[in-house]
Amino acid sequence: MKNIKSDREIEERCSEFMKKIEDRITSLESEMKTKVNPEQVKEILETVIGTDKLPDVRKRADTLVVSQLVNYLETDAEGIKNVVRIGKREENAEKPRPMKVTLENVDIKKKLMKNLTKLKAVDKESKFGNISVTHDMTKTEREQNKAKLTEAKQKNENDKSGKHLYIVRGPPWARKIIRVPKEIEQCK
Structure with a gap:
């Protein structure tokens, strides 16, 4: 017991x-x-590993640059749908990889493309100095564009008067060669 x-x-x-x-x-x-705060852990990782090595940090930085550019061009930055770098990332690349920016609708794209002339006035040493913006074209559209450019070049060479220039203008799906007076083209 x-x-x-x-x-x-x-x-x-x-x-x-x-x-x-x-x-x-x-x-x-x-x-x-x-x-343990996940945000603090992420910040520590960014400083230890390096911010340029983390994909989501690079993506946020790219999105920030694009939104600053869109704001500079006086277009709605809320219209940015997606920003993606194209190509494989290389450690010692001399040139940055191109970006593909997807916008909400065609009207925002038209306004953005129309305001691109403001980039010509930017100093080459500034943040937007070495940026060029073009339409995203398919392979056939690029081939058609190249053919139009060579045709315009031939017309310029064959023009005997020398008073006009032939240039290619318009969106990728409707490129056309137009004739403009030389004085107007030189002012641009």
Whole structure:
């Protein structure tokens, strides 16, 4: 009987001790969750690894640059749908990879393309100095554009008067050669 009583006491003490340990572990786990902030961990990783090595950091930086450019061109920055770098990333690349920017609708694109003349006035050393913006063309559209450019070049060479220039204008799906007076083209 005495052994049963002592065994019961030992079991009760062990269960109390285990309960205290489980409570302590639970409190430590909850304390750890509050102390580890995912944003702080991300910031530490960015500084240790380097910000240019993390894809989402590069994507945010690209999106920021594009939105600043769109704001500079006085177009709605809210119309930016997606920004993606094209091509494989190389460590020691001399030139940055091109970006493909997807906009919400065609009207925003038209306004943006219309305001691109403001980039001509930008100093080459400024942030937007070496940026060029073009339509995203398919392979056939690029071939058609190249053919139109060579045709315009031939017309310029064959023009005997020298008063006009033949240039290619219009969106990729409707490129056409137009004739403009030389004085107007030189003013641009």
